[in-house]
Amino acid sequence: MQVLKERIRQEGLILSDTVMKVDSFLNHQVDTELALAIGKEFSRVFGAGDQPITKVLTIEASGIQFAMATAIALGVPFIYAKKKKVITLAESVYTAPVHSFTRGEHYQISVSQKYLGAEDHVLIVDDFLATGAALVGLVDIVQESGASLAGVGCVIEKSFQEGRGLLEDKGVSVHSLARISSMSPGEVHFIEDNHYIQPIKESAAGC
Amino acid sequence: MQVLKERIRQEGLILSDTVMKVDSFLNHQVDTELALAIGKEFSRVFGAGDQPITKVLTIEASGIQFAMATAIALGVPFIYAKKKKVITLAESVYTAPVHSFTRGEHYQISVSQKYLGAEDHVLIVDDFLATGAALVGLVDIVQESGASLAGVGCVIEKSFQEGRGLLEDKGVSVHSLARISSMSPGEVHFIEDNHYIQPIKESAAGC
Known part of the structure; x- marks a missing residue:
């Protein structure tokens, strides 16, 4: 996505x-016009399949703006998984453990079982793909719920880290915009x- | 906002x-159509002033979808303050201490000084107004930055708690949709x- 790479x-x-900071336009201050364009691009790439996407899934906090933009473009709701350090299973939730290498901490992500089920076709969206730890957790949650997975869309991928490989080893289709x-x-x-050599061809699918 | 109250x-x-949970449509699974309507309503209420709003400000995580919707309606960027438990001032940030009564913990919120300054006219948006702790912190940050404040817009207000009073004591205009x-x-x-008695009159401003 040329406009994103320029930015x-x-x-x-x-x-x-x-370590790269993009907090002037992506994940602290947010350029809403760019975020909406990112959502449209994910919708274009993943939304053309035979099975319509029913939910967009991300993880709090910095995935929310891109999940929202993608959900707007697709006309579906989105869900953001919650991060919790303490394991509390007060209600029925799907959970996955995540180890953050950057912060050196373990946490748990959870999604209410009420909002994800076998009838869903899910697109996962996040801001960064690096070690892939959180995204692998989200994929595990989708699989636990019985939903099918359209793929994983990331705004920025650090291709020199192992995240893409971990996801592809699970058979997941990954598409990153930069x-x-x-x-x-x-x-x-x-x-x-x-994908990014002009002119963009609709036929260039997958990753 | 009638559609919100019905929901x-x-x-x-x-x-x-x-304690009320609204996680089927507001802050875990998000109905994007409703979120966009909420943003339009905040834009209508606060965007008509003499001074154009330049930034929308919220706090991670569950304020993000409403700040984004409002920023889309106003055509401006939004900023989400970060929550940190540990005080680290690696860069120039505005900070405010917050005590969460619900979680019984102290934390610090911060906004980079790069993205908020005396030239800004800021609208603060959040999902809930209850004790007002986080919102008072955001107001303090806006004041510290030298920016002017258009007001505080909340999706749901628990009017039986002290939040509105604390904000109004600071001279802040508060508008809640429910x-x-x-x-x-x-x-x-x-x-x-x-405001909510049909038909809605544009002249019914403020709170």
Whole structure:
């Protein structure tokens, strides 16, 4: 997604070989016009399948704006999984353990069983794909619920980390709008997928 | 906002005199159509002033969908304050301490100084107004930044708690879309503001 990559080049603040801040337009201050365009792009990529998507799923907090934008484009509700450090199963929830490498902590994510079931066809959306820890947890929750999975859409992928491989090993279709092959302070390199070579062809599906 | 109150009557799960769950349509699973209508209503109420709103401000996580909807309606960016339990001032941030009565914990909210300044006219939006703790923190941050405040818009207000009073004591204009005067399991009563008596008049401003 060219407009996103331009924005990352202009405003992404690269602190090290693995840490980039995009909080001026994606995950602290949010450019709603760009977020809506991101949602439309996920809808275009994943929404063309035979089975209509019924729910968009993400995880609080920074996935919410992109799940919302995608849900608006698809005309469906979205769900955000809750993060909890303490295991409390007061009600019927699907849960998955997540280990955050960046924060060095374990937590649990949960989704109420009321809102996800075998009748659903789910698209998972998040801001970053890096180690894949949280996204693998969301995939596990979708599988536990009996719902089918349309795929995983990520805004920014750090392709030099293992997240995509972990998801693809589970048979999940992954599509990221900006795939970073390497970065260092002042410099960022993208994997130029066929999807992004102009003009964009609708036939270039999957990842 | 009639459609919201109907939805609360139909789907709000009242667990006690003070606790209501609205997670089927507002803050776990989200009805995007309703969220967009909520954003339009906040835009209508607060967007008509002499000074154009430049930013919408909320707090992660469950304020994000309503800040986004409002920011879409107003055509401006939104910012979500981060919650942190540990005080880390690695960069220049505005901060405010918050005491959560529901969770019995202290935390700190922060907004980067890069995204809020004296040139801004800010609308604060959140899902619930109850004790007002987090919202008072957001108001403090806006004041610290030198920005002017258009007001505070809340989706649901528990009018029997002290939040509105605390905000009004600070001179803040508060507008809530559904004001609950009392509730108990199976029963909810709303304060029927003039705003909500049909037909709605554009001239009924403020709170």
